[in-house]
Amino acid sequence: MKMFAKTPKPPYYAVIFTSTLKSEDPEYDKMADLMVNLATKQDGFLGIESARSEVGITVSYWRDITAIKQWKAQTDHQVAQSKGKHQWYSHYITRISKVERDYQM
Amino acid sequence: MKMFAKTPKPPYYAVIFTSTLKSEDPEYDKMADLMVNLATKQDGFLGIESARSEVGITVSYWRDITAIKQWKAQTDHQVAQSKGKHQWYSHYITRISKVERDYQM
Numbered sequence: 001m002k003m004f005a006k007t008p009k010p011p012y013y014a015v016i017f018t019s020t021l022k023s024e025d026p027e028y029d030k031m032a033d034l035m036v037n038l039a040t041k042q043d044g045f046l047g048i049e050s051a052r053s054e055v056g057i058t059v060s061y062w063r064d065i066t067a068i069k070q071w072k073a074q075t076d077h078q079v080a081q082s083k084g085k086h087q088w089y090s091h092y093i094t095r096i097s098k099v100e101r102d103y104q105m
Numbered sequence: 106m107k108m109f110a111k112t113p114k115p116p117y118y119a120v121i122f123t124s125t126l127k128s129e130d131p132e133y134d135k136m137a138d139l140m141v142n143l144a145t146k147q148d149g150f151l152g153i154e155s156a157r158s159e160v161g162i163t164v165s166y167w168r169d170i171t172a173i174k175q176w177k178a179q180t181d182h183q184v185a186q187s188k189g190k191h192q193w194y195s196h197y198i199t200r201i202s203k204v205e206r207d208y209q210m
Binding site: 018052093099100 | 162
């Protein structure tokens, strides 16, 4: 995964996913990598940024709400979401937001 | 810092700040803690979430654009922004986004 997402000029969408894990699990890491690979193949995917220390934050960027809904409904991703919910995450919050402006150094 | 921000019902705003550091610097960590403390005292501040591994992602949540602008213009924060730009960060992207919906476990 590249460290910074090369997103186009706003507007576009950001899915901010903040989570804590019950425990370290190599199977989780494998699944997370697999999901990033799958996401990059989805229509409307723009990029992803991810960091984990005490808490994990993954921000994925999308062309529009339709692209986000399609990714949420993708079959393999649904399996991963269910495993995440029941097996890996102790808590998470997902926030869907519309990026209105950005600037960088 | 709490791990999860206890944000109200959307809409509200999220500032997604993704960065890489030139090198580890205890002075940076101190300044980051100080800025979090200052931010919590700003009008319209709703919460903050932060993680750093290969890349750092800090998401701060705000009532509206006005609150974000006031925080960007806050004097001590301006000093920190300048030091960040010239001394600590090798690269960063700031994205201002409007949270339209959220859900959690």
